[in-house]
Amino acid sequence: MSTSIDIPPRADARIRLGLVVLLLPTVLLFLAMTVLFLATPHIAADLNPTGGQLLWINDVYGFVMAGFLVTMGTLGDRIGRRRLLLAGAALFGVASVAAAYAPGPEVLIAARALMGLGASAVMPATLSLLTVMFRDERQRATAIGLWAASVSAGVALGPLVGGLLLEALWWGASMLIGVPVMFLVLVAVPFLVPEYRAPNAGRLEPLSVLLSLAALLPFVYGVKKLAEEGVATAPTIALVAGIVFGVVFVRRQLRLDDPLLDMRLFRDRVFSGSLSVFLLVAVALGGVYLLFTQYLQLVAEQSPMRAGLWILPAAIGLVIVSTVTPAIARRVRPAYVMAAGMALSTLGYLMLTRVEGADGLPLLVAAFYVLYPGIAPTMALVPGLVIGSAPPEKAGAASAVNTTASDLGTALGVALLGSVGTAVYRAGMADTAPDAARTLPGALEAAAEMPGAAGEALALAARTSFTDGLTVAAWVAAALSATAAVLTLTLLRRVPATGSAEIDTGSRTRADEDVPPKDTTDVRTSTEDRAPGEGEPVTP
Structure with a gap:
């Protein structure tokens, strides 16, 4: 037996809950990206991983999540967004237990990878379900803004929660x-959140899925490794392979009647x-944030905990x-707000370009x-514009x-702006510096082993050079x-305010009169006319 979840024109208490x-x-999934930052020394002491394993313990979660997002987002449209959300939540919860009690680094890496796979299913489902739940344009915009804020809150709270x-x-x-958190999702979502499946959804083509993974996974891996190691053969090959497979993926999607990703x-x-x-905003912030x-x-x-506390007010803003x-x-x-x-x-x-040395x-x-709250309008409005x-x-x-x-x-920002900062530092x-001082941590370790004034001079030179790299990267980020x-003002200026009479509530946002509307019916205005399984929100 099934009962419909009626979606009112304006969200009621159940929809808000x-x-x-x-x-x-949403907070949790991004918190999981940074929560291990302070735990790395403790994991190293308990599990005795190699240097490469330690890097994968921190990186594999975001790596797998980024690689599977497109596949999972499309899969949710076809089998049901709520169904995929629940499956991802269950996987994330089980994998979290496995990670917490991992007996060795291999198990921890595998568990973190499964957490990333679960996150890739949950993340697009949470955002896309909001477009079904909120039929009122203003309420939908507010809900998406809160979703964007929860992403930032998760990233900022990770180190603090981990430290505590x-x-x-x-x-x-x-x-x-x-x-x-995931237990609450599994219990509450079936009663509070409607299901949605795309009408006349086609089958998921395995080759397109494989091509998307072959494009995204090597590309993300290559970018991350170039950021960590500089120019090297393996990450360069991975990056090129990702681009090649990306081109093949796009060409195939353009030929399919029912593509994995409609180009x-x-x-x-x-x-x-x-x-x-x-x-562009993510590239600028990602590199400078690092x-x-x-x-x-x-x-x-500053200690890691104090560093997190310095960041917290900006995150609140x-x-x-x-x-x-x-x-x-x-x-x-x-466009004007962004x-x-x-x-x-x-x-x-x-302002960052004016920072000088340790006294800055x-x-x-x-x-x-100043800069961190400045990205908030983009984070709050872009998801709604993209989905709309x-x-x-x-x-x-x-x-x-x-x-x-x-x-x-973010990954590109770390790679590009991080490389800029590193190049200025090494120059x-x-x-004046020994080979051990090719990085700032290495220079500080070398300085600690040197006697008196020589060690102080090396540490001062290293910190000054690093600050110089930060200021040059800040110039790039400003550009x-x-x-x-x-x-924004060029491409998005025609998008009307959400409260404007130019917007027909419940319809998709369109910037240009000459762009023909797509042949589709919006679930937000016609759910009552569809049978279950054809786009109608239903609860089993």
Whole structure:
């Protein structure tokens, strides 16, 4: 027997409670990316992994998650987004227990990989289900803004939560926090969140799935390894292979009647323009964020916990701005709101270029408090623009592409801007430093072993050179942020405010009159006319 979940024109208490339940795993999935940062020494002491295994313990979660997002987003559209959400939540919870009690590094790596696979199923489902639950345009925009804020909250809270659990319990406890959250999802979601399957959904083509993985996994691996090791043969080959398979994937999707990822979505100016802007913003922030956290710990000599506390106010500011942004976008065109935020971020990056040596901590923190909330309008509005410009039956795939752009942008930022900072650092240390000082941690270790003034001089030179690298990277980030602002005003200026009469509530956002509407019926305005299994929200 089945009963329908009626979706009111405006969200009622049950829908709002469903939103809360969906936001909890969203926070958790991104918290899981950073929660082990402080636990790494403890894991090394307990499990005795090799250096390569230790890197994979930290990286494999995000690596697998990014690689499977597109496949899982499309799969959810076809078999049911809620069904995939529940399956991913169960897998994540079981894998979390396995990770917490892993007897060795191999088991921990495998468990973290399964957590990433579960996360790739949950993440696009949480966002795409919001488009079904909220029929009112304003409420939907607010819900998506809260979703974006929960992503940032998870990233920021990871090191703090991990540090607190390390002090109170042991490193495995940071894995177990996912168990009660996913248990709540499994219990509450069937009663609070409607199911959605795309009408007349085709079969999932195995070759397209394999090609997508062959494109994304080597590309992400190559970018990560280039960021860690610099130019090397293996990551370069992986990067090139990913690009080649990506080209093959795109060509195949264009020939299929029912593709895994409909490449025609990118013809929409709002869809492609929003993703391009999001990618630039993520590249700028990803690289600078890495250098910023390293400065806090290695140049300003703050403990990991204190570094997390320095970051926390900026994260709170980002959450607040993400929450109020949808309300502003009801009266002001999204392009103007986003461009204003990017201008603020650009100012923050320019402030970073003035940081000098270890005494620059106050200016560094002030700059971060300016630039970090500045990205909030983009994070809050881009997901809605991306999903709103896609047909409802492809919202899961659009959500996956949105998250993939964020993940790839961050990885590229770490690789590109991190390389810029490293190059400037090595240039500054080329004539005075021993081989051990090719990195800042190496230089500080070497300085600690040197007598008196010589050690102090090496440490000062290393910290000064690293700061120089940070300021050059900040110049690049400022240029990327300014470029993103210009693109926003160029490509997205015709998108009306969400409260404007130009928007027909429940319809997709469109920027250009000359773009023909796609042949589809929006579930938000016609769920009552469909039979179960054809796009109608139903609960078993």
